[in-house]
Amino acid sequence: MKTAIEQPLIEVTDLSVRYKRGQAPVLRDVSFSMNCGESIALVGDSGCGKSTLAMSLMRLLPADAAVRGSIVFRGDGEFEPMDLMGVDERTMQAVRGKHIAMVFQNSVGSLDPVMRVGNQIAEVVRVTQGADRSTAHKMAIKLIERVGLPSPQRLAQAWPHELSGGMAQRVGLALALAGNPSLIIADEPTSAMDANVQSQILEVFRHACRQAGVALLLITHDICVAQALANRVCVLDRGSLVDNRPIDKLDSPSCHAATKRLVDAARLKSKAFTAIAGKMV
Amino acid sequence: MTIPTFVGIVLITFLLIHLSPGSPASGTAGGFGDGGISSVDHDRLRTHFELDAPLLSRFGRWLTRVIRFDFGRSFADGRPVSQRILERLYPTLLVTLVTIMIGLCIVIPIASYAALHAGKHFDRIILGACVGFYAIPPYIVGMVLILILGVRFEWLPFSGLTSEGYSEMRLWQKFVDIIQHSVLIGCCFLYPLVAYLVPFVRATMLSVLNEDFVRAAFARGLTKRQVVFRHVLPNTLGPLLTVMGLIVPAVLGGSVVLEVMFAWPGMGRLLYESIHDRDYPVIMGMTVLSAVIVLGVTLVVDLLHAWSDPRVRYA
Ligand SMILES: Nc1ncnc2c1ncn2[C@@H]1O[C@H](COP(=O)(O)OP(=O)(O)OP(=O)(O)O)[C@@H](O)[C@H]1O
Ligand SMILES: [Mg+2]
Numbered sequence: 001m002k003t004a005i006e007q008p009l010i011e012v013t014d015l016s017v018r019y020k021r022g023q024a025p026v027l028r029d030v031s032f033s034m035n036c037g038e039s040i041a042l043v044g045d046s047g048c049g050k051s052t053l054a055m056s057l058m059r060l061l062p063a064d065a066a067v068r069g070s071i072v073f074r075g076d077g078e079f080e081p082m083d084l085m086g087v088d089e090r091t092m093q094a095v096r097g098k099h100i101a102m103v104f105q106n107s108v109g110s111l112d113p114v115m116r117v118g119n120q121i122a123e124v125v126r127v128t129q130g131a132d133r134s135t136a137h138k139m140a141i142k143l144i145e146r147v148g149l150p151s152p153q154r155l156a157q158a159w160p161h162e163l164s165g166g167m168a169q170r171v172g173l174a175l176a177l178a179g180n181p182s183l184i185i186a187d188e189p190t191s192a193m194d195a196n197v198q199s200q201i202l203e204v205f206r207h208a209c210r211q212a213g214v215a216l217l218l219i220t221h222d223i224c225v226a227q228a229l230a231n232r233v234c235v236l237d238r239g240s241l242v243d244n245r246p247i248d249k250l251d252s253p254s255c256h257a258a259t260k261r262l263v264d265a266a267r268l269k270s271k272a273f274t275a276i277a278g279k280m281v
Numbered sequence: 282m283t284i285p286t287f288v289g290i291v292l293i294t295f296l297l298i299h300l301s302p303g304s305p306a307s308g309t310a311g312g313f314g315d316g317g318i319s320s321v322d323h324d325r326l327r328t329h330f331e332l333d334a335p336l337l338s339r340f341g342r343w344l345t346r347v348i349r350f351d352f353g354r355s356f357a358d359g360r361p362v363s364q365r366i367l368e369r370l371y372p373t374l375l376v377t378l379v380t381i382m383i384g385l386c387i388v389i390p391i392a393s394y395a396a397l398h399a400g401k402h403f404d405r406i407i408l409g410a411c412v413g414f415y416a417i418p419p420y421i422v423g424m425v426l427i428l429i430l431g432v433r434f435e436w437l438p439f440s441g442l443t444s445e446g447y448s449e450m451r452l453w454q455k456f457v458d459i460i461q462h463s464v465l466i467g468c469c470f471l472y473p474l475v476a477y478l479v480p481f482v483r484a485t486m487l488s489v490l491n492e493d494f495v496r497a498a499f500a501r502g503l504t505k506r507q508v509v510f511r512h513v514l515p516n517t518l519g520p521l522l523t524v525m526g527l528i529v530p531a532v533l534g535g536s537v538v539l540e541v542m543f544a545w546p547g548m549g550r551l552l553y554e555s556i557h558d559r560d561y562p563v564i565m566g567m568t569v570l571s572a573v574i575v576l577g578v579t580l581v582v583d584l585l586h587a588w589s590d591p592r593v594r595y596a
Contacts, residue, residue, distance in 0.1 A: 058500055097502025110497035112512045114519075114590055123511070124501045159591040175501060 041226030044236035118156025128179035352566035373547030392482035
């Protein structure tokens with residue numbers, strides 16, 4: 001693990017976001033912090049503002065969105081802590097990919113269709129680490145290997161449309177790891193996959209993040225996915241952060257109503273599946 | 282696919298010309314001046330030009346010659362058609378190809394800037410200007426340019442490809458002379474092209490900018506410039522190539538009026554002259570050649586598209 005635990009990696013305080021003037025805010029006074037190497041699941045119903053939170057951490061919201069609050073990022077101790085809300089666009093560009101990386105739900109659509117997979121990974125290596133062309137290419141091959149894809153040399157030459165969703169999401173993780181970040185934000189990385197591929201991908205995520213000591217902010221609406229990967233859960237309900245607790249304390253009576261609802265939903269789902277499976281045998 | 286299209290075009294041209302009223306013989310016979318020609322001469326002309334053979338056999342004989350690029354001799358001056366067309370080919374290709382190149386060099390930066398600043402003043406002004414310019418026919422602009430820059434101020438030549446005394450000039454003088462003669466006609470080709478392409482490229486680019494991979498590229502720490510040059514522009518290229526394949530024939534078609542207007546010794550004017558003279562061999566040779574050019578352009582565009590987009594390659 002990296003630096004001291006008492007110094008959080010990132011500390012979000014009173015973050016509020018409003019997309020359009022006069023509309024209700026999408027995020028209201030959200031505060032939480034993450035330590036180095038920690039993995040947190042951010043759960044909540046569809047439309048509660050999870051993606052908005054992710055995009056505001058990357059400062060990639062539309063230009064006309066109004067954002068308030070502070071996001072103090074300490075990174076791995078290489079630089080003075082900085083408030084991402086206050087830095088200029090150049091600094092932010094240096095943070096993206098290199099210190100905070102992102103994995104998207106639409107895995108195939110997040111790849112440039114007219115560029116070979118290996119070149120896209122190498123491009124990120126070059127941009128974030130200033131490596132030269134051949135070093136970047138070698139590192140791209142290593143990264144493809146690290147996310148568990150077979151025959152990395154051949155895969156580097158593949159085009160995005162030739163990949164399955166699961167393969168593309170592994171490439172998405174390789175792209176996120178390429179900058180050697182201290183935080184990866186994964187926005188519903190497995191929502192578009194079947195259960196089998198989903199658990200494989202989650203395993204790859206866990207392994208890669210452990211190995212590199214990367215903190216993971218996993219966004220999901222599925223408590224089961226959160227339980228598979230995270231050691232803490234933050235629950236977002238209509239723009240407010242209503243619950244923040246260790247993953248094994250989800251059935252305690254002090255949970256917020258929204259948390260209980262999500263846990264119940266997950267239980268119901270697995271029960272329903274068991275029932276259906278029982279009927280089919 | 283290319284070959285049946287080709288034969289179809291050849292057949293349609295042949296029928297259109299031969300079934301329309303009037304013939305080179307009657308054109309001279311019904312004429313004025315010397316009082317026309319006798320009906321004996323008329324019949325001799327018809328025999329000479331093989332106008333009395335059945336339509337189908339004329340077409341069959343002609344088609345076999347077309348394959349060898351032998352279009353026969355011009356009715357108007359008796360020289361081989363292929364020779365007449367070849368000497369007119371390069372002025373047209375010069376002005377259209379150079380125009381398209383310059384056009385692309387103008388269109389891509391303007392359209393990119395407009396797309397990246399969509400909804401801002403520059404974008405709106407450019408879009409408005411494009412609609413406005415596109416609505417003005419090139420022959421009007423051509424006339425205005427000739428009258429103002431050519432006749433009133435005598436800044437630029439507006440007739441023909443070269444000046445008198447061209448053959449005595451040194452190489453660079455020849456070059457400058459041709460450039461000077463090309464400016465006005467080039468502008469008339471250029472502005473509708475730009476006015477048409479800028480909104481197209483801008484719209485294509487806007488839709489690419491909204492793609493997930495662009496947002497992802499920003500999230501990976503690329504600068505705006507890197508995202509635009511490495512990801513947005515390459516993805517705009519495919520649709521642009523497709524539309525170029527459609528535009529080249531339109532530009533060639535538009536060359537008739539402009540070349541006549543600027544006395545440009547190109548294919549467009551040759552076509553105009555030979556239609557006027559009912560010079561069948563030249564007309565048909567021209568049509569076949571245009572078909573070859575258009576089919577060739579389509580082929581090249583398809584190849585380039587496949588090169589630029591892997592998804593097309595395997596489709
Ligand atoms: N660009 C935008 N402009 C205006 N409103 C937006 C924009 N993006 C999102 N919203 C609104 O913000 C709210 C939160 O959206 P967000 O995408 O953050 O939800 P989410 O929790 O990620 O949902 P999901 O689980 O479906 O991905 C929604 O009500 C949505 O309508
Ligand atoms: Mg979302």
